[in-house]
Amino acid sequence: MSVTSDLMELREEDIRKHYEAAVGMLDGFDHTPRIAKGKGMAPAERSSGLGTRRRFRSTTPGLVTRSTARPEGVHLIERIEGADGEDPLVSPAQANVMNGMRRALAIALAVGENFSEASGLAEMKRENLAGALREDRKAAFSELLAAEALAVLHVFGNTVAYLLAPYMSEVSVEIGEVEEVLTDNAQLALHGTLWELDQDIAAHVSEEARLVPCVCAFAEQLMERVALRAQSAGRLGAFTGARWRVEADDLTINGFTPARAAKGSTLTMTFKKPNEVVGNHIAKYQAMKLSKMLMAYDFDRRLNPFAELGGFIFTFMGDGAPGTGKTTLIQMMAGLVNDYCAVAGYPFRYQNFGIDNIDSYQGKSGQNAKAFIQNVLDPQVIGFGTIDDIDQIAGKRGDRQSSAGQQEVTAVFMEAFAGANTVVRGNCTFGMFSNYPENVDDALRQRAGARFLVDGPQTREDYIDILALLMGKNHDIPLGSHDLYEAQAIKRAVARSFEAHGRPQEAALMNVFDRVQGQVGEMDTIAKLGTYLKAIQEADPRFTGRAIKNITDAVKVRAMDFELPDEWMADPELFLFQTYERKKDMIAALRVPITVEMVVQEINRYAGSEFRYADKSDEVAIEEAVRDMRRMAEAKKRYLEGEG
Template sequence: MSRPANLMELREEEIRAHYGAAAALLEGFDHAPRIGAAEVAPAPVERSPGIATGRRFRSTTPGLVTRSTARPDGVRLAERIEAVGGDDPLVSPMEATVLHGLRRAIAIALAVGEGFAGQTGLSELKKANLAGSLGADKKVAFSELLAAEALVVLGVFANATAFLLAPHASEMSVEVGSPEEVLTDNALLALNGALWELDQVIAVQASEEARLVACVLAFAEALMEKVSLRAQGAARLDAFTGADYRVEADDFTISGFTASRKARGTTLTMQFKKPHEVVGNHIAKYQAMKLAKMLMAYDFERKLNPFAELGGFIFTFMGDGAPGTGKTTLIQMMAGLISGYCENAGYAFRYQNFGIDNIDSYQGKSGQNAKAFVNNVLDPSVIGFGTIDDIDQIAGKRGDRQSSAGQQEVTAVFMEAFAGANTVVRGNCTFGMFSNYPENVDDALRQRAGARFLVDGPQTREDYIDILALLMGKRHDIPLGDHELYAAQEIKRAVATSFEGHSKPHEEGLRVVFDRVAGEIGALDTIAKLGTYLKAIQEADHRFTGRAIKNITDAVKVRAMDFELPDEWMENPDLFLFKSYDEKSAMISDLRQPITIDMVIQEINRYADSEFRYADKSDEVAIAKMVREFGLTEEAKRRYLEGKG
C-alpha cells in the first residue's frame, strides 16, 4: 500500500543522536516548579548502612509521618523508577522496560522538535538570539515558535511514551489528575516540567512495581490530552500538524496531536450469528450488514474512510425495540461480520461494550470510564465497534433527579463525543446505542444517533416459521411442511418492501400531520413542500429540531449508497481494501445511486415515526406513573380516615 505524500520518515540515526541527552534527563536535572506543587509521600523506613532508602512511596495517610517528594538535589527519575521494586538492588525487567521506553520517547520528541525548528526557521532565530543579534521585529515570532516547539516536543513525548509502553499495560488503572507543570517557554524547560511531574506521580502512586506502568501510562495520556487542548489556541504549529512522521523501527506514526496507539484488537468470546439467523428486523439487518462493509473501506494511511467524505457513513445509530426482538442477535451478527472481514484483511478489530457495571459511585470515575471507552473505539489504528446496551439505564436524563451523578457524567461524555465541537468522524468505527425504552434516553443524546434501527423482531407468518425452525435445531424429525426456509429473510426483497412501507407514516400522530399537509399542498414533490412538511412536524413535536433534519439528510445519503460492497472485495483484499484512498473513493462513487423524492419522504417518515413513538411511550409512562401515585394517595387517605375514626 502506498503512503501519503506528506509522511516524513524519522530516521533512526536522528533519534539515536538524542539518546545521550535523553539519558541525562533521566539521570538528573534541577527544576524549580512554577505551577505544580510537590506531592507528599511517607517518610522512608530507616535501613542498615549500604542499603538504599526511599524504595517505596505511598499516598499520604492521616497519622503517618510524611515528607515532600521533591528532592533537594534535583529530579532523578531513573533512581525513582529503580526504587519502585523494593529492596532488590538490581533493576527489574519492568523497571528497565519503563526506562528504555522513556529514553526512546524523549529522544523521538527531541528529534521531531529539532526537525520542527529547522523547518520553521527557529534554529536560525535561536542562533541570532544567542549572538545578541535578534531584531526587535522578530521577537514575537521567536517567542511564538519557542512555545510551538515546546508543545510539539511535549505532545510527541507523551504520545510516544503511551505508544511504546501500551503493550506492557495491565488491567490496573491509576488516577493521576490533570498535569499542571505544562511549560511552554522552550522545549527543554517543557520536558523538565513534565519529567518533574512524572517523578511526583511515581513517588506517590507507584507503591509497587505492578502500578509503575499504569502510573506512567496514565500520566502520558493525561499530558497528551492537556497539550492537545493547549495546542488548539497556539500559533505557528502548521509545520507539525500538516505532516505525518513515521518511526519505522517502532511502527509508530505521529499525526499532529492525535494519540497513536498500538493497533491491538480485542479477542472476542461472543457467539457470532449469521445474517439468516437474524429473523425479521429487515432494515436494521440490512443497514448493519452494509455498515460492516463500509467500515472496511477505511484507509489506514489517510486515516479517513471514503464513505465519511462522500456521505452515507453511519457514525452513531440507535437500535430500539421491545425485549426479545433481537437486539443482542443483531450485535452478534454485526460484530461477527466485521471480525471476519478484519481477520481476512489482517486489520486489528476492537469491539467494546459499555455496560451498567461501568457506572461508579466514585465522583468522576463514570465519566472517565466513558471517555476511555470512546477513545478505545475511536483509535484510528483499528477498526472499532462500540456498543452501549440498555443506554436508558446507563446515561441519565439531564434534570432527572432520579439519575445518579455517574449517569449524568456519562451523558455529558457521550454527547460531546458523538456530536461535539471536537468530534472528528474518520470512518474507522461506529457506535451503536441499544435500548428497550429509548423514550427514557435524554432527548439531545438520542438525537445524536444519526440512524435509527427499529428492531421489531419477527413480524410475518414466514418469520415465525423461520425462527421456530432455527431455534428448534436439527435434533428432531418434525417435517418442515409447505415452506421455503429462510426465503423471507432474503435481504434485498425484504428491505425493499420495508422501505416502501414508510411512504406513509406508521404512528397515528404523524399520520395526522402528513395527511393534513398533503391535503393542503398536494403531493410532496419539491424541496419547498418537503420543508413545509418538516415545519408541520416541528409544530407537532418541538423536539424535532435542526439536528433531526441533519440525521434525516444523512440517512438519505446512506440510501444513495444503497449498495453492498461486493463480497469478493472482502474475500480478496487486493481487489479493494488494499488499494489507495483515491482508488477506493472512485470505486465507491461509481456505485452511488441518485437521490429520489421517495427516498427523502421515506426517511423523513422513518425518523419522525421513531420520535413520535418515543414521545407517545414517554407520555404514557408519565401518565401511568401519575395515575398510580394518585391511587396511592387516595388509598393512603382512606386508611388514614379509617384509622382516625
C-alpha cells in the same frame, strides 16, 4: 507502511543524537516544584559508607546507564529499578519502561528541534544567547518557548503511551491530575514532568505489575492537560500544521491528537450469522451493508470513499422491546466485521461502553467515555463501538435523577458524535441500543444518524423460523408445511419493509401525512416534501434541522442501496487493496438514483421513530403522574381517617 506525501519523516539519526540527553534526564537532575506538591514520599536513605544501589544491575539493552546525577536529585532509573523490591536484576517490564521513556524523550526533543527551526525560534535562541535579541522580539520569543514546551510535553506523553501500550495488562492505576506543567522552556517542562512522574511511581507502584499502568496513566493525563493548555496558547502553527512519521516505531505524530497502537481487540463474544437473526429485516440489512462499508476504509488516505460520496453511517440507534434481538444484532455485525478484517489483515477493535463505566469518582466517568471514543476512533484500526442500554448510561440534561457521571457521559458523547471537532473518516461506527429510547436525552438521540427498529419476529413465518433455529437438530419433530428461512430472504424482506413506510406507521404522524397530502396532493416535488416536513415540525417541535440532516443522510444511504459483493470481501485484491480513487470509482458505479419514494419512506421512518418516542415518553410521564395522584389520595384518606 510507507511515508505518504503529507508526512515529514523524523529521521532516526535526528532522534538518536538526543539519546545521551534523554538518559541524562532519566539518570538524575534537580528540580524544585513550582505548582505541584510532593506525594509525601520519603527520599531514599543514603549513608556515607553504604551504597543504596543494587548489588548487581544488568545493563538494559541499548541503554547507557552511567551516573552523573547529584545524589539529592530526581533519579527515575533508580525509581523504576526499585519497582520490584530488592531483585538485583532489571526485569523485562522495567527495561521496557526505561527504553520507552528514553525513546519518547529523544523523539520529543527531536520534534522540538524541528519546531524551533520551522517557527524561527532557533534563530531567536541564538540571538538571545549572544545577547542580540531585540526588545520588540522578546514577547514573541517567550510565546514560542511556551509553544515548544507544550509540543515537547505532548509528544513525550503521546510516545510513552504509544510505545508502552502493547505491555498494558488488566491492572489499572489512578494517579489523579498532572499538575507540574511548566512552559518556560522545553527542558524545564520535561524536568517538571519527570519530577511528577517520579513522585507518582513512588506513591502508586507498590509492585512491578503496577509500573506500566502507572506510567501509561500518567502519559494519558499529561496529554489531556497539555492539550487543554494548548487551546489558549499561541504560535503553535508549526506544530499543529505538520505531521511527523517515525518509521521504526510505526508512529505518526499529528499535533495534539493522541496516537494509538494499531492493535485490535480479541473478541470472546459468540458471533451470529445473518440467517440466525430472525425478523428485524431493515436493521439486519443495514448492519450487513455497514459492515462492508467499514472495509472500504483506506488506511493511507485515512478516509472511506463512502464518507466522501455520502451514505456512511457514523452513528445509529437500535431500539425495540426487550428480547427482540438487539444483542443478536450486535453479535452479527461484530462477527461480520471481525471475519472481513481477518481476511484483509486489518486490525479490528470492538468495544462496548456499559453501565460499569459509570464511576462515582468525579470526572472519571467522563474520562472513561473519552477513552472509549478515542479507542474506537483510532484511524489505524477498523472500529465498532456499542453503547448498550444507553438510557441507563447517559443521563438527560436537567434530570435530577441522573448522576453526575451520567451527565458527564452525555456531554462527551454529544461532542464526539456531532461536535465542532467531529471528523468522520469512515473507519468506525457507533451503535446506541436501548429498550427505552424515549428516556435518552433528545439532543443525544438526534445525533444518531440512522434508526434501526429492532422489533424482532413479526410474521407467522418468522416465528416458525425462530422456533426451528432455537430448537436445534437434536429432535425428530417434522418441520411441516413451511419453507425454512424463506421469509428471511433479505432482499425481498427489506423491500417489503421499506414499502410499508410509504405511509406512516404511527397514528399521530399518519394524521399529519393525510392532512398535508389532502392539501398538496401527491408528494412528488421538493416543495411538497418540505411542506410535509414543516407540518411535522409544527406537530413536534423537536423535529429540527438536525432531523432533516439525518433524513437526507439516510436517503444517501438508500442511494447506496447495495451490498458490496461477497467476493470483494473474500479476495482483498479485488477491492480492499485497490487505491483510494479506484475504490471510490467502483463504489460510485454501483450507486442507484434517489427517488421520491425513498425520500418519503425515510421521512416516515425517522419521523415515526420520534413520534413513537414522544408517545412513550408522554405515556410514562402520565402514568407516573397518575401514580403520584393515587398515592396522595390514599395518603389523604388515611390522614383523615386518623383524624377521625
